[in-house]
Amino acid sequence: MVALYDSVHQFEPLMPSDVAQQPLLAQAHDLGRAALQLAGTPVPAGLRALLRSMNSYHSNRIEGQHTKPFEIEQALRRDFSANRELATRQRLAVAHIEAEVALEARYVGIEGALRLYSAQAIADLHHELFGRLTPEDLNAGNADEIIPGALRTRDVSVGQHIAPAFTALPKFLQRWADVYANTRRGEAALVALAAAHHRLGWIHPFVDGNGRVMRLHTHTMLSALGYTGGLWSPLRGFARSTDRYYALLAAADEARRGDLDGRGNLSQRALVDWIGYVLSVCQDQVAFMAGMLKLGDLERRVAACLAYEEHTLRSGVRMAALRPLHYLFVTDIALARGEFKAMTGLAERTAGSMLKALLDRGLLTSETPQGPVRFGLPLHALRFYFPTLWPEAEADDEPDRRNAGH
Template sequence: MVTELYDSPHQFEPLLPRQAKLEPLLTQAHDLSSAALAMSAQPAPKELRALLRAMNSYYSNRIEGQHTRPLELEQALKHDFSADTKLAARQRLALAHIEAEAALEPHFMGDVGLCALYKPASLAQLHRELFARLPASDLHTDEGENLRPGQLRSREVQVGRHIAPAAASLPALIERWGSVYGGVRRGEASLVALAAAHQRLGSIHPFIDGNGRVMRLHTHLALGALGYTQGLWSPLRGFARSVDRYYGLIAAADEPRRGDLDGRGNLSEAALVDWIAYVLETCIDQVRFMSGLLQLPAMEGRIAACLNFEQTSLKSGARIEALRPLHYLFLSGTALERGEFKRMTGLGDRTAVSLLTALLKRGLLASDSPQGRVRFGLPLHALRFYFPALWPEAEADVAQAGG
């Protein structure tokens, strides 16, 4: 049986639920907004945001089944790539995601940035930023077809049971997608819109490959543009930890409506509502989890536990006397002159120099130059102390490596 391809915007309705179905979702969105804005005011070191970018990359690629182990990702950040060609390609892809996220975030800030995110050119930009960083040898699909960064697909595709709309209709579909979601009023309604936009972008399937990564990057950037993340959380972790539900709800929202009580559009309104509720629930869960980890009174004890382990078990040269300056660096999110850091330890100069050297070697301090100011460091091996269960796979990787 030949299936007729969708080729018209009305075939993807509803893009948003009716008002009667919106109220519970807006309540969820309000809860998310309140929790996220409260957390965004908490201080956090630069290195935490950098680590979360790496974690976002790991989880987005894990959803696609193409992830590297966290330690392999850490090696890629040092441009130390595996001799295994397939693993090296995954490392490059992971690194490209990190770099793309960092490059795009400053371009999509505030109301102007959010509006721009729904423009067709911005979708192409996201895809291009993700894939144009890769060498030509990496730019091909599993079927061996060339991947062209930023270019819409020119042929028909089917992904699982989902048959994507006709390639010729993509410009009109993307234009409709952007005009509806980009035109939603700011506030709670925009959170509902970005959740729905994630699913409907997958339905449109604008690119020959990389659509899932673009969808998740778009959602991450939209949340940031609204001022809700400050680089401190992302739904990608939650999506990856409920991946079967993630894919199942995306697929269900592509199904035809389930009778006369299921909205007035071509597709199921009930399934779209379920998807939006899942996204908002996932975001709330991630905000609450991260808020708990960033509780300032608990952080001092976690730093102390890490230093005690370094001093008594590993004998790395780190000492508990570093607690005061390290805690200060975490709270302030700033950097200290090396002399000031040493003074805050209360140790003699020679001992303080040795301590500073050990902390830098272990990554517990970071600096941009051999004599430069120092800031709070966040190596993977310290995660189990500083932010337990934030990235369990990284903790397991470090434990397996004996770190």
């Protein structure tokens, strides 16, 4: 019979030694500077909303539960598939989006970040996500009943890893919280949140949903510390390197590899590799989004979208919309319809027709039939505005391209 983990020393080290941390701290320093600079970039609310959908897509994809971008878009309009399995995935996608919004509002600043390191917060994350699903969604295909926010009440194994005894979960979670909540310095806090991601998975506090909770925790922690501004998340990077993500998680479960591998029960070298991977993923996502948000490039991309609408789709959209559209993007304000039309330089009637076309195509949004307009970011415009940001959404839009002009 295999002995279960029941003593907190069995998942040490929770942080690498001071010497092993040095290159990680340098990496975290560079990440922090770049992330804070990006987080202050003004962007329209529509972009942040789209990025939440993208985060949801990628978290589900990591779990092997694929939901296409347009299916998420339909679900956000409460237009769920008649196929029960697909509808469940759609509701899970919406639950992730709504949970992100709620958690980012609840855990703010250093105080919020410190509260995230607690058993109560981990249960809160699980409940915030899974509490939005129907009982049928929760238990479809699951051997155990999933109770939102409830720690598991039986012993489990995950791959080669035998998780701690369920009776020992409170003390493992308390040790996890005590160590990481005491790591408050900027660079060290980034190293800590990467380590915490792994060690929370090692504890495996829930019967199901641990991976999603781990990723929500990391995402929410980065937001609370002011590093994301809603403009990037490591979830995209994890999903684009899923095999490596899982391989490094599994490697960091391994026992110490001899006297040169730290002084804890688990491998320090593998934990260092995992942390370095997480920091690299974050750096890649920050650099990618910084490139996407270069305003000079953006004006050119908006122009390309308008040219396609005008000359290929003949949708009623005109290049004359470039100036007000670009203005709405960089200011993230709502503009009265009359002001928008005036900025186009077109005659009143022509400008009115184009305004309607922009709204029909989702390139503008408005809360009321005659209300002010904001910059819109429909999936079909992504390939122009933010190429390679979400290529799966561009693939979904292929029928629109094939039907262009028909």
